[in-house]
Amino acid sequence: ILKEAGLPDGVVNMVTARGADVGDLIMKSPHLAGIHFTGSTGVFHNMWKTVGENIASYKSYPRIVGETGGKDFVFVHNSAAPIEVATALTRGAFEFQGQKCSAASRAYIPASLWGDIRSLLLKQLGELKMGTPEDFTNFINAVIDRSAYKDITGYIDYAKQCKGCEIIAGGTYDDSKGFFIAPTVVVTTDPHCKLIEEEIFGPVLTIFVYQDADFEKTLHLCNNTSPYALTGSIFARDREITALASKILRNAAGNFYINDKPTGAVVGQQPFGGARASGTNDKAGSLLNMIRWTSPRTIKETLVPPTDYKYPFLQAD
Numbered sequence: 001i002l003k004e005a006g007l008p009d010g011v012v013n014m015v016t017a018r019g020a021d022v023g024d025l026i027m028k029s030p031h032l033a034g035i036h037f038t039g040s041t042g043v044f045h046n047m048w049k050t051v052g053e054n055i056a057s058y059k060s061y062p063r064i065v066g067e068t069g070g071k072d073f074v075f076v077h078n079s080a081a082p083i084e085v086a087t088a089l090t091r092g093a094f095e096f097q098g099q100k101c102s103a104a105s106r107a108y109i110p111a112s113l114w115g116d117i118r119s120l121l122l123k124q125l126g127e128l129k130m131g132t133p134e135d136f137t138n139f140i141n142a143v144i145d146r147s148a149y150k151d152i153t154g155y156i157d158y159a160k161q162c163k164g165c166e167i168i169a170g171g172t173y174d175d176s177k178g179f180f181i182a183p184t185v186v187v188t189t190d191p192h193c194k195l196i197e198e199e200i201f202g203p204v205l206t207i208f209v210y211q212d213a214d215f216e217k218t219l220h221l222c223n224n225t226s227p228y229a230l231t232g233s234i235f236a237r238d239r240e241i242t243a244l245a246s247k248i249l250r251n252a253a254g255n256f257y258i259n260d261k262p263t264g265a266v267v268g269q270q271p272f273g274g275a276r277a278s279g280t281n282d283k284a285g286s287l288l289n290m291i292r293w294t295s296p297r298t299i300k301e302t303l304v305p306p307t308d309y310k311y312p313f314l315q316a317d
Helices: 019-027 041-053 082-098 111-127 146-161 212-225 239-248 287-291
Strands: 034-038 063-067 072-076 104-110 165-169 184-188 204-210 231-235 255-258
Touching (some): 041 063, 072 212, 082 204, 146 165, 212 239, 231 239
Parallel strands (some): 104 204, 184 204
Antiparallel strands (some): 165 184
């Protein structure tokens, strides 16, 4: 694509390496002009710190763009359709084993709908097949590596001993051949439980059931619970409710969905990115992002230059 756009050879080069091996070398180079990073929030913090420590040595100020972590939510109003919510949770939380930054990781569900949504969700999860990705009928595959497996199962083990948590689905895992973790749903009575605040990046969904009368209060709770602000969604049939939720949660998600799962941004149509600890919100896949990597120059040409330095107001009366 870059060649077809007219870029000559050598302007853009792909060099593959472990970040730990080349990161410091690149960021300490006086020729560093910019960083476009996708990865964990912690790594991005360290990269930004390294740039700051070396700022005096650079030939220009580096542009820094980051798309990092998320603790993405599904918020449900009591006017929502339970089957639509259950389907969004199944797909949004467990596609790709929850290993994408936009995956649904927490949900807020009104007490009046919880019974129906729970039954539908458990039914769907019970139908999911797990196994090799070579078999396209398998909805669940292995997580990426042992490190991820260890981190994710650590949260599941925490849920098993947490007094305010109940595992209603999954909770099992097996690394005898591959790193397989069953889709896990945890219900917590603590809206500030670590499972509902921290990024897990795996097939673990944590649900908080709120009282219907506390809808607006719980919207503010959702907004203030996590340091991230990548994706989120509201499910409601009432348009006034979706407008209210969109307003209260305007800073809680850079990509906000109405009656849809918080994943699946279409490249070229739905620019992607979030703020807070989720990144710089420079919207990958959009003109806004492209402009970040240009260096505008303004040129003025005067066709009839002045020959007298005196301005009219300097003239004597």
